[in-house]
Amino acid sequence: MLLFTNFSTAQDGELLIQQYQKNSIDLEFYRKLNFEFFIEPNLTNTVDRETKGKLNFNFGSNIHYRFTRSFGFSTGIYINKISYQNNLETNKSIDNLKFIAIPFFIKLYPLKKINFFLGGTYNLYQNGFNQIEKDAEKVEILDGVFVNSLGVFTGIEYIIKKRISFSISYKIQKRNYRNYQSETQNFNGFYLGLNFKILNPEKAKNRFNGISN
Numbered sequence: 001m002l003l004f005t006n007f008s009t010a011q012d013g014e015l016l017i018q019q020y021q022k023n024s025i026d027l028e029f030y031r032k033l034n035f036e037f038f039i040e041p042n043l044t045n046t047v048d049r050e051t052k053g054k055l056n057f058n059f060g061s062n063i064h065y066r067f068t069r070s071f072g073f074s075t076g077i078y079i080n081k082i083s084y085q086n087n088l089e090t091n092k093s094i095d096n097l098k099f100i101a102i103p104f105f106i107k108l109y110p111l112k113k114i115n116f117f118l119g120g121t122y123n124l125y126q127n128g129f130n131q132i133e134k135d136a137e138k139v140e141i142l143d144g145v146f147v148n149s150l151g152v153f154t155g156i157e158y159i160i161k162k163r164i165s166f167s168i169s170y171k172i173q174k175r176n177y178r179n180y181q182s183e184t185q186n187f188n189g190f191y192l193g194l195n196f197k198i199l200n201p202e203k204a205k206n207r208f209n210g211i212s213n
Helices: 002-029 202-212
Strands: 033-046 051-068 071-086 094-108 114-131 149-161 164-174 187-197
Touching: 033 071, 033 164, 051 094, 051 187, 071 114, 094 149, 114 164, 149 187
Parallel strands: none
Antiparallel strands: 033 051, 033 187, 051 071, 071 094, 094 114, 114 149, 149 164, 164 187
């Protein structure tokens, strides 16, 4: 009886260690809730006008919630800047626009280091400026020329290490509004993201590994 009790106690301890180790892996790779901030160079252009897109740098943050190991939902807020040069004989001016974008998207995790995402955004127009040429004075665009719009996007993310990942996405932003005016509400472009997770599950992993050593 005593031998059986001793064996059972030892076995329970080993099971606890195995559970701790399993939980630490879950915390590192499958944590339910994560926050991140990112910087995002993008090259966006108009869809239906004679223009040439210009490079911009966005920034923002996201909240990710994982329902299962392979599926999650995310939202956030970020600054989306769009710049392009008109390419007409009578108009070579540059438009610089700023939106606050609120995304809602799902993430799929088929592999530990790779995930895919798909979703939409609501884009709140903030302000815009026009320049006759690159170094000329900026003139604020009148209210009502550009408005809020909806968008869709899709992309892929690769986890580099720990809290750092890289992503590439394609985004479309559209709205039918005063189609007769020279300015358009319709844009598309490619976005490259460098993402930094704020929560660090590695600390929890090290704590649990200390128990098993």
